[in-house]
Amino acid sequence: MYDVAIIGSGVTGYAAAMYAARLDLAAVVIGDVDGGTITLTDDVANYPGYIQLTGQELAGKLREHALDYPVTLDTDLVTEVFRSKEDCFYVVTEKKTFLAKSVIIATGMKERELEVPGHNEFRNRGVSYCALCDAPLYKDKVVAVVGGSDSAAKEALLLAKYCQKVYIIYRREKIRPEPINAERIEREPKIEVITKTNVTEIIGDQKVNRLRLDNPYKHSDTLTVDGVFIAIGGIPNSQLAGKMGVLLNEKGEIIIDRASRTNVEGVFAAGDVVDTEFKQAITGVAEGVHAAYQAYRYVNEHDFVFTCQQD
Numbered sequence: 001m002y003d004v005a006i007i008g009s010g011v012t013g014y015a016a017a018m019y020a021a022r023l024d025l026a027a028v029v030i031g032d033v034d035g036g037t038i039t040l041t042d043d044v045a046n047y048p049g050y051i052q053l054t055g056q057e058l059a060g061k062l063r064e065h066a067l068d069y070p071v072t073l074d075t076d077l078v079t080e081v082f083r084s085k086e087d088c089f090y091v092v093t094e095k096k097t098f099l100a101k102s103v104i105i106a107t108g109m110k111e112r113e114l115e116v117p118g119h120n121e122f123r124n125r126g127v128s129y130c131a132l133c134d135a136p137l138y139k140d141k142v143v144a145v146v147g148g149s150d151s152a153a154k155e156a157l158l159l160a161k162y163c164q165k166v167y168i169i170y171r172r173e174k175i176r177p178e179p180i181n182a183e184r185i186e187r188e189p190k191i192e193v194i195t196k197t198n199v200t201e202i203i204g205d206q207k208v209n210r211l212r213l214d215n216p217y218k219h220s221d222t223l224t225v226d227g228v229f230i231a232i233g234g235i236p237n238s239q240l241a242g243k244m245g246v247l248l249n250e251k252g253e254i255i256i257d258r259a260s261r262t263n264v265e266g267v268f269a270a271g272d273v274v275d276t277e278f279k280q281a282i283t284g285v286a287e288g289v290h291a292a293y294q295a296y297r298y299v300n301e302h303d304f305v306f307t308c309q310q311d
């Protein structure tokens, strides 16, 4: 029986685990992808204490810090969480079931797909969701990044190191990266920003070779590219929480209070999966720490009748 089961092995889950262990809680982290979303970037320059490091390095440091304590790490997908009448949580994975007194949900988001004709056909044949993984394949080629966030800008900046030309295509009037990345984009002659435009179709034969646009660019409604990188945000991985009766907002994000508590006693949530506007590694880490502290209070304040049995 664990005091707390932390679902998700991204930065948020690891930070929660480190704090939980320091508070003397028996903690298990269950996650299917080590490190989570931050590992998609090679440039983290806004995590306090580190002037610059890669996402892999940051996730590695947080994992190492958590595992410096007696934390159990299980690499697996959680398929169900339910509560017994004795108030214990059964956290069911594809391989086993963990029993815990409290749960922290730190499951992050999955990428939002660009729902246009050609997307599925050309996925991994010119359609990518990870510049860090695929940029070297596009050396001296022409690519487009779809999206206008800071993440999209960073994807474009990384691609510009390899590609001959990078278009950023964004539906609104102005892209909205952090000012420092906006400046970098302005200074990078290989990047061109096309605003007020949607990609409506991905076209190709063996691989992507054109994008159809809903707003003509240089008098053409198609743009010649060798690849397209999608960076249009994410969809919260909140299905497990929803099934447990945890309240979600209209975007599917878990609603938490300032202490990372959900509406369900004993269930806490943090990171990209929750209803906060600003989603960064440092904000997820901080929410994870709140969640661990609240789990500690919950476990210590409740008189559990721990009659539940591990199968």
Ligand SMILES: Cc1cc2nc3c(=O)[nH]c(=O)nc-3n(C[C@H](O)[C@H](O)[C@H](O)COP(=O)(O)OP(=O)(O)OC[C@H]3O[C@@H](n4cnc5c(N)ncnc54)[C@H](O)[C@@H]3O)c2cc1C
Pocket: 007, 008, 009, 010, 011, 012, 013, 030, 031, 032, 033, 034, 035, 036, 037, 038, 039, 040, 041, 043, 044, 045, 046, 047, 076, 077, 078, 079, 106, 107, 108, 109, 151, 152, 154, 155, 237, 240, 270, 271, 272, 273, 279, 280, 281, 282, 284
């Ligand atoms: C391209 C890009 C660049 C970025 N750059 C920066 C940056 O420079 N600085 C910054 O602060 N932030 C940056 N961010 C944002 C940052 O990556 C996220 O805010 C942060 O990583 C969220 O961490 P998390 O642990 O909450 O979620 P995630 O990292 O998404 O981790 C959730 C984990 O839970 C796992 N999981 C989900 N469901 C289950 C399940 N059912 N069972 C088991 N495991 C499950 C997932 O596989 C994943 O491993 C960037 C994001 C992107 C996309």
